[in-house]
Amino acid sequence: MKLLNTILDIIFPVNCFSCKEKGALLCIKCLSSSREAERESANWVFPLFDYRDLKIKKAIWLLKYKGKRKLANIFAEIMYGRILEELADLKQLENFNESILIPIPLAPRRQRERGFNQATLICNELVKLDKNVNFNLEKNILIKPKDTEHQARIEDRSKRLKNIIGSFVVKNKELVAGKNIILIDDVTTTGATLNEAKKTLKQAGARKIIAFTIAH
Numbered sequence: 001m002k003l004l005n006t007i008l009d010i011i012f013p014v015n016c017f018s019c020k021e022k023g024a025l026l027c028i029k030c031l032s033s034s035r036e037a038e039r040e041s042a043n044w045v046f047p048l049f050d051y052r053d054l055k056i057k058k059a060i061w062l063l064k065y066k067g068k069r070k071l072a073n074i075f076a077e078i079m080y081g082r083i084l085e086e087l088a089d090l091k092q093l094e095n096f097n098e099s100i101l102i103p104i105p106l107a108p109r110r111q112r113e114r115g116f117n118q119a120t121l122i123c124n125e126l127v128k129l130d131k132n133v134n135f136n137l138e139k140n141i142l143i144k145p146k147d148t149e150h151q152a153r154i155e156d157r158s159k160r161l162k163n164i165i166g167s168f169v170v171k172n173k174e175l176v177a178g179k180n181i182i183l184i185d186d187v188t189t190t191g192a193t194l195n196e197a198k199k200t201l202k203q204a205g206a207r208k209i210i211a212f213t214i215a216h
């Protein structure tokens, strides 16, 4: 599939769906000029863009549901800059060192259906950019063993919370004990997923936790 995509890219070069510029499905110029996240998030959560910006909405949809995995690289480039900005302060003020990067996991069925976890794709690229200078990637610490209903399909806020409670498990507690953690997800809506992941990691002994998402 990957090879086929590469071949297709050569035969049919991609254009930015927003400005039509050749090269990437969404160019870095259009992405950088997208609407920044402005809705309030918890003080430990850093979303990059406003999900109401149609460019962002479309790009995330293409990544998750149309398998346009390369979009993860473009998101990661912007996200990496933002992570470094935050880390610069946190390292000095909160002793936020030797951190671990953890993607919000998908439940087994969704992972099978999609064939990939978009948060993991972003993490893979972040690690390439970082070359293990600021953080290490751990893909199998936080897992989501059971299939839950899709959060986005549940309208009622309290049902959303119930749906996600207890859904994460930490596999190797000794790897998170006393560690600083950077969680990565694609979209945060109510923050319920990130809160639950944080709670689970805290119970496993994690030190400080922050999170970055593409959009809110």
Ligand SMILES: [Zn+2]
Binding pocket: 016, 017, 018, 019, 020, 021, 026, 027, 028, 029, 030, 031
């Ligand atoms: Zn563009």
